[in-house]
Amino acid sequence: MSANLSQGTEGGIPKLPSAQIISCDDVACEPLVDPIPRPKSEPFKVVMQPKKKQVVLWDNGKPNSLQILKLAHSVLRSRGVDVRDEIAAKPISAGLPMNADLLAKYAHEDGLFLMGIND
Amino acid sequence: MALTVYEDIERCFEGGWSDGLPVVPPYGSLVDRMLGEMGWKPSEVVGRIKAQNIEIRAEHLAATAVMAGCKFEYGRLLRALCKGLMDPRLNLSGAEVTTGGASVLVMVGGPIVAELGFEHEANALGANNRANATVGRFAQMVRHFCGRGGGVLQTHGTIGHPGRLSFCIAEHPETVWPPFHTQFGIPAGTSAVSVMTSEGPNSINNHYGETPEVILDTIADTLMHAGMTNWYWHSGCSVIVIAPDHMQTISPKYNRDQVRKYLYEKAVRPTAELKRLGRITANPRPESKVDLNAMRSPFDSEAQMAFIECGKAGGKFSALIPGWVGARMIISNVVE
Numbered sequence: 001m002s003a004n005l006s007q008g009t010e011g012g013i014p015k016l017p018s019a020q021i022i023s024c025d026d027v028a029c030e031p032l033v034d035p036i037p038r039p040k041s042e043p044f045k046v047v048m049q050p051k052k053k054q055v056v057l058w059d060n061g062k063p064n065s066l067q068i069l070k071l072a073h074s075v076l077r078s079r080g081v082d083v084r085d086e087i088a089a090k091p092i093s094a095g096l097p098m099n100a101d102l103l104a105k106y107a108h109e110d111g112l113f114l115m116g117i118n119d
Numbered sequence: 120m121a122l123t124v125y126e127d128i129e130r131c132f133e134g135g136w137s138d139g140l141p142v143v144p145p146y147g148s149l150v151d152r153m154l155g156e157m158g159w160k161p162s163e164v165v166g167r168i169k170a171q172n173i174e175i176r177a178e179h180l181a182a183t184a185v186m187a188g189c190k191f192e193y194g195r196l197l198r199a200l201c202k203g204l205m206d207p208r209l210n211l212s213g214a215e216v217t218t219g220g221a222s223v224l225v226m227v228g229g230p231i232v233a234e235l236g237f238e239h240e241a242n243a244l245g246a247n248n249r250a251n252a253t254v255g256r257f258a259q260m261v262r263h264f265c266g267r268g269g270g271v272l273q274t275h276g277t278i279g280h281p282g283r284l285s286f287c288i289a290e291h292p293e294t295v296w297p298p299f300h301t302q303f304g305i306p307a308g309t310s311a312v313s314v315m316t317s318e319g320p321n322s323i324n325n326h327y328g329e330t331p332e333v334i335l336d337t338i339a340d341t342l343m344h345a346g347m348t349n350w351y352w353h354s355g356c357s358v359i360v361i362a363p364d365h366m367q368t369i370s371p372k373y374n375r376d377q378v379r380k381y382l383y384e385k386a387v388r389p390t391a392e393l394k395r396l397g398r399i400t401a402n403p404r405p406e407s408k409v410d411l412n413a414m415r416s417p418f419d420s421e422a423q424m425a426f427i428e429c430g431k432a433g434g435k436f437s438a439l440i441p442g443w444v445g446a447r448m449i450i451s452n453v454v455e
Contacts, residue, residue: 016270018134023144025123032127033145035136035182035260038269039172063351063400063407100169 054111055081058088065116072114084111135270136186138260138284145182153181156194157201166205168212171268175205183264187257193250196231196312197257199454203314204261206450213445214316215266219348220276221443222283223258224317224358226427228290228299229310231454237289243429244288244320244360244438245281255287258314280319288360291428295366296375299427303451310454315356316443318348326435331369334437335378339385341439342417342424348444349417350388350398351407355442356423356449362430365437375426383421387414425449 021032055076057069069087076083088106090098106113127144131137136145143149154161159177166175180201189197204211204223214221227237237254238246246252259282267274276283290299300311321344325337338359349355359382361369369378391411393399403409408419418424423442430436442449 014271014273015135017136021127021130021134021136023123023127023130023146030147032131032136033147033150033178033182033185035145035179035186036264036269037168037173037175037179039271040174041172061404063404064402067402098170103170 050110050112052110053082055083056088056109056111056113057083058106058113058115059090060115061090062116069114069116072116131186138256138263140256140284142186143188145185149185150178150182152191153184153189153194154178156191157181157184157198158194159198165201166265168265168268169207171212171272173265173269175265179264180261183260184257187260188249188253189257190235190249190253193235193254196227196235196254196310196454199452200225200254200258200312200314201261202452203312203450204258204265208446208448209314209316209450210446211262212266212268212272214443215262216272216274217443217445218275218277219318219443219445220279220283221316221318221445222280222286223262224282224315224440225255225258225287226290226299226313226315226358227254227287227311228313228427229308229454230292231310231312232289233292234310237287239289239291239429240431243362243431244440251287251289252285255282255285258287259283259285282317282319286317288427288429291363294428295370296426296428299425300451302375302425303449305451305453311451312454313449313451315358315440315449316446317358318441318443320360321439321441323437323439324435325365325437328435329368331372334365334368335373335381336385338437338439339382342382342386343388345388345393345396345398347417348441350393350415351400351403351409352444353407353417353419354447355444356425356447357418357442358440358449359424359426360430360438360440361426361428362434362437363428363432364435366428378426379421379424382424383416383418387416390415 017036022029023032059066059069073083128141131142154177161178163177164174165177184197232239235250237250238248298307301307305311321341323338323341325334328334390413399409
């Protein structure tokens with residue numbers, strides 16, 4: 001078990017900041033004002049088993065990611081894994097956040113979605 | 120009373136409501152007063168991070184201001200600062216989680232520097248002064264509190280830099296060139312606060328150069344060092360801090376635009392050498408416009424350099440503050 005207190009993790013699992021802290025003296029208690037905005041819904045939905053046995057590769061625009069993904073594509077194919085022909089691409093710079101439309105589109109992929117990352 | 124406050128500080132640590140330093144506990148009475156000074160209602164939504172489904176309410180920011188140790192009278196400055204912090208173009212969450220270890224550099228200029236007592240001379244980039252320290256800390260705390268998806272995301276900064284705790288510089292109230300914010304369309308004589316996601320500052324020392332050109336060549340050399348992050352991406356801006364002694368040598372011959380042009384032309388390296396050093400990838404993307412037979416600047420355009428005047432007379436230092444490559448601009452807002 002490792003602990004990373006600065007980031008609030010224990011054993012690699014994020015420890016979420018307290019949603020409420022109560023201050024009490026001898027007479028009364030009051031809640032402190034929460035400084036941390038929280039997502040309105042669960043931020044991630046993790047599906048352990050893809051609905052479809054297919055790998056979808058996604059190029060995030062970093063310099064070497066396409067080369068890595070092309071290699072991964074051929075290695076997976078050579079091992080009999082179903083990999084979609086097209087490597088999806090981020091249409092804007094790797095240095096900028098993904099836009100909401102694209103996120104929504106990829107959120108509905110049924111296969112195993114792998115991203116290429118390399119500086 | 121003292122024991123209760125101490126225990127509350129410890130509760131904030133334990134609950135993850137801290138930047139690593141003790142905070143002023145965000146008691147409701149203090150936060151309400153800060154909200155009043157910032158001119159917001161508690162539940163007013165003042166920012167959004169859409170990709171994380173997060174709404175940032177005024178009370179989050181006012182609580183953070185109290186926790187950072189800001190005075191209530193900083194409220195109107197903090198309101199303008201928040202406008203910059205909440206601007207999606209700043210990419211606050213990206214700055215929090217990037218391997219680049221970025222901070223939010225805050226730059227204050229105009230009459231408000233004297234009104235709120237900012238230090239703009241001695242140790243201008245890291246002043247032991249309440250206004251600089253707490254306003255700079257506030258910006259970093261907002262990055263840390265709002266940029267992690269409510270605590271789900273982790274920061275991946277490789278080495279980071281001390282500015283991730285506090286980074287606020289103030290410009291001299293009287294400048295040789297027009298004030299910093301005039302580079303972004305805000306008139307001289309106005310108070311403004313600007314933000315840029317940044318790496319740590321590089322000191323530029325030249326004590327024996329006697330001409331503007333050798334001072335500028337030294338600044339250009341710092342802009343073109345091999346480790347400059349911008350060589351491949353070209354997307355970050357840079358702030359060049361000119362202190363009084365260097366300004367005294369440069370300004371009789373060059374104005375700000377001339378210096379910008381001079382540095383843009385001088386701060387270049389052979390692209391082939393950058394590739395040999397591993398500073399240009401073997402697989403460049405078309406948008407990075409890599410030409411192995413040409414000289415390469417760390418910038419697409421000279422407009423990516425901005426100049427600020429601060430620091431104390433008596434030492435021949437200036438500084439370069441390279442921007443983080445995940446944000447493409449400096450955002451400047453008027454303090455009403």
